[in-house]
Amino acid sequence: MTTHDWTDAGFATRAIHAGQDPDPTTGAVVPPVYLTSTYKQDGVGGLRGGYEYSRSANPTRTALETALAAAETPAGAAPAHGSAFASGLAAEDTLLRAVLRPGDHVILPDDAYGGSYRLIARVFGAWGIEHTAVDLADVDAVAAAVRPGTTRVLWVETPTNPLLGISDIAALAAVAHDAGALLVVDNTFATPYLQTPLAFGADVVVHSTTKYVGGHSDVVGGALVVADGVPIPGGRSAPDGSADVAAAVRFHQNASGAVADPFAAWLTLRGLKTLAVRMDRHQANALAVAKFLETHPSVTRVLYPGLESHPGHEVAARQMRGFGGMLSFQVGFEATALDVVDRTRVFTLAESLGGVESLIEHPGRMTHASVAGSALEVPDDLVRVSVGIEDAADLISDLEQALEPRVSP
Numbered sequence: 001m002t003t004h005d006w007t008d009a010g011f012a013t014r015a016i017h018a019g020q021d022p023d024p025t026t027g028a029v030v031p032p033v034y035l036t037s038t039y040k041q042d043g044v045g046g047l048r049g050g051y052e053y054s055r056s057a058n059p060t061r062t063a064l065e066t067a068l069a070a071a072e073t074p075a076g077a078a079p080a081h082g083s084a085f086a087s088g089l090a091a092e093d094t095l096l097r098a099v100l101r102p103g104d105h106v107i108l109p110d111d112a113y114g115g116s117y118r119l120i121a122r123v124f125g126a127w128g129i130e131h132t133a134v135d136l137a138d139v140d141a142v143a144a145a146v147r148p149g150t151t152r153v154l155w156v157e158t159p160t161n162p163l164l165g166i167s168d169i170a171a172l173a174a175v176a177h178d179a180g181a182l183l184v185v186d187n188t189f190a191t192p193y194l195q196t197p198l199a200f201g202a203d204v205v206v207h208s209t210t211k212y213v214g215g216h217s218d219v220v221g222g223a224l225v226v227a228d229g230v231p232i233p234g235g236r237s238a239p240d241g242s243a244d245v246a247a248a249v250r251f252h253q254n255a256s257g258a259v260a261d262p263f264a265a266w267l268t269l270r271g272l273k274t275l276a277v278r279m280d281r282h283q284a285n286a287l288a289v290a291k292f293l294e295t296h297p298s299v300t301r302v303l304y305p306g307l308e309s310h311p312g313h314e315v316a317a318r319q320m321r322g323f324g325g326m327l328s329f330q331v332g333f334e335a336t337a338l339d340v341v342d343r344t345r346v347f348t349l350a351e352s353l354g355g356v357e358s359l360i361e362h363p364g365r366m367t368h369a370s371v372a373g374s375a376l377e378v379p380d381d382l383v384r385v386s387v388g389i390e391d392a393a394d395l396i397s398d399l400e401q402a403l404e405p406r407v408s409p
């Protein structure tokens with residue numbers, strides 16, 4: 001459906017227009033929700049616009065896939081390839097099936113999102129995929145973990161969930177490419193507005209669009225954006241004979257079928273349009289909250305890459321255009337952390353992140369319970385907040401009252 005080429009436009013313009021030309025039939029300014037499973041053929045094989053069956057392709061999903069690819073394509077690069085899935089983990093699962101074979105090895109962060117770790121270690125582990133969890137801020141340690149001829153994927157998350165660790169995408173891309181492996185970046189926390197991993201040599205970008213891209217805590221989804229012309233590691237081909245990762249992902253998206261449904265695609269596209277303005281507010285609020293927490297006597301450590309005290313601040317400043325809306329902090333004791341998350345009123349106690357409303361949670365017992373007892377276990381006094389776009393003063397006073405020491409009975 002797209003006719004105009006938005007490649008040279010700025011980020012917000014691409015997010016609002018790429019893949020979203022007015023509907024050719026009615027002129028509808030917003031891409032319609034194509035709630036149809038199938039399409040009339042003009043004679044056998046006479047497809048209109050290539051649409052045949054909605055698992056294979058649906059115009060609302062195409063609009064989202066085009067817009068996400070445009071949002072992640074660096075200036076001057078060949079257009080990347082977007083695909084939208086039913087969840088972030090469905091996107092990850094599809095990518096890993098497309099490029100890995102039994103006996104392969106994956107390197108991933110030692111503080112990766114727990115669900116990504118569970119997928120790689122426990123689901124793919126049962127299919128003969130091995131993994132090593134490494135501190136990705138230590139590039140030498142990553143290089144030492146490479147198993148020549150076997151390591152096929154270097155999985156990067158920066159910033160990480162929930163410890164806000166930062167790693168150097170360009171340096172890790174060099175390690176991955178020397179090893180003949182793919183450099184995959186989970187860009188969920190940063191979003192394409194603040195970080196463009198393909199510009200630093202990444203081959204594939206992964207998103208849980210459930211988070212900032214959707215932006216309103218009302219839809220679950222995921223996406224892959226693959227750079228143009230990336231060969232499948234190990235000189236392999238996809239089951240349909242194609243040799244590049246984008247084609248393999250397309251094949252597996254249809255073959256496995258965990259696609260975004262039309263309404264989820266529409267909601268996600270609607271979120272993407274306002275990503276830039278939301279992120280500006282998210283990060284202004286997050287910095288204000290981080291600075292407040294840094295001075296609070298009950299807080300032992302604040303993890304926010306926008307603070308100069310953060311060990312990854314310089315790398316983040318180099319590869320990001322801002323520091324995002326996520327931060328975590330430690331309060332010394334698990335009981336205190338559990339108490340704080342229970343006492344906030346503006347911050348809602350809930351999993352997930354990236355919506356307009358502020359959320360608070362205890363990763364050890366909630367989002368990251370699945371990594372308890374593993375190398376990825378998180379500190380039990382850790383509190384994670386997704387700083388929303390409410391008024392900063394209300395957010396700070398809410399945390400202030402929640403951190404107020406309780407009078408002993």
Ligand code: PLP
Nearest residue numbers: 087088089113161188208210221
């Ligand atoms: N990656 C990151 C960094 C996440 O935080 C999450 C979910 O929390 C995912 C991937 C998985 O996405 P989804 O929950 O949409 O499957």
